Amino acid sequence: MSNKSKxxxxxxxxxxxxxxxxxxxxxxxxxxxxxxxxxxVMSGKGGVGKSTVAANLxxxxxxxxxxxxxxDVDLHGPDIPKMLGLDLEMVEAGDRFIFxxxxxxxxxxxxIASMIQSEDTPLIWRxxxxxxxxxxxxxxxxxxxLDYLVIDSPPGTGDEPLTVAQTVPEAxxxxxxxxxxxxxxxxxxSINFCHEVKMPILGIVENMSGFICPHCGKESLIFGKGGGExxxxxxxxxxxxxxxxxxxxxxxxxxxxxxxxxGKKETKAFEAFEKLVDQVIERTDKITN
Numbered sequence: 418m419s420n421k422s423k424x425x426x427x428x429x430x431x432x433x434x435x436x437x438x439x440x441x442x443x444x445x446x447x448x449x450x451x452x453x454x455x456x457x458v459m460s461g462k463g464g465v466g467k468s469t470v471a472a473n474l475x476x477x478x479x480x481x482x483x484x485x486x487x488x489d490v491d492l493h494g495p496d497i498p499k500m501l502g503l504d505l506e507m508v509e510a511g512d513r514f515i516f517x518x519x520x521x522x523x524x525x526x527x528x529i530a531s532m533i534q535s536e537d538t539p540l541i542w543r544x545x546x547x548x549x550x551x552x553x554x555x556x557x558x559x560x561x562x563l564d565y566l567v568i569d570s571p572p573g574t575g576d577e578p579l580t581v582a583q584t585v586p587e588a589x590x591x592x593x594x595x596x597x598x599x600x601x602x603x604x605x606x607s608i609n610f611c612h613e614v615k616m617p618i619l620g621i622v623e624n625m626s627g628f629i630c631p632h633c634g635k636e637s638l639i640f641g642k643g644g645g646e647x648x649x650x651x652x653x654x655x656x657x658x659x660x661x662x663x664x665x666x667x668x669x670x671x672x673x674x675x676x677x678x679x680g681k682k683e684t685k686a687f688e689a690f691e692k693l694v695d696q697v698i699e700r701t702d703k704i705t706n
Contacts, residue, residue: 461603
């Protein structure tokens, strides 16, 4: 016969919201302690190719033999799994842990897209719920040790990037823009956001800096020229890369193939993405050392 008393057999008390918060804070600190560099990829407005930049940056770093995770916190438009050609299988979860999808030995992915029933299902969430999910992603994902965590956030300076800034104090920002004047107005907001939350800025990426004709190879400046360079100089922030529009970049993303893995090495876009990876490695080492 068991010697346990009645009190021993009773279910443990509910830890309560305060203890739950403490448990989560410890989990977040432990998770972040295993990640060397954390990069928040952000933009002032939508449609500038931010997720394309994030996906190629993460893949490019992983190809340099770094251990990389990419976390998609663009909860209302999670495109990263599609861009990487990942099947949207449910992420295994249990006992507080989330297990990322594996793209390769060096690259793992977490996205809300793998946790919803259909890619057509809208997420009608208010701020507190989004904040809770992002904190859960940060604290509960079993990445293991990483050299880089690339975080793809939605455009603007709302709940998602603010939650990352407040939860990941060591994060640095990579701001994506296009040469258009209207995009540059929004970039200033992103820069000021980073200053307000005291987040160091790795640099600016000017995407869609010119259209490369697939027939003659000539460049057409359909969105203007030099906007990213001007705001970088004015803000004393380095311009890390200018990436032209090429048909291969767009077709690769649509087909679920990372452009840097498409074999199109003899293109200006490939050279620009490779330069971006080089610059990010150099800048992260400078800022964090």
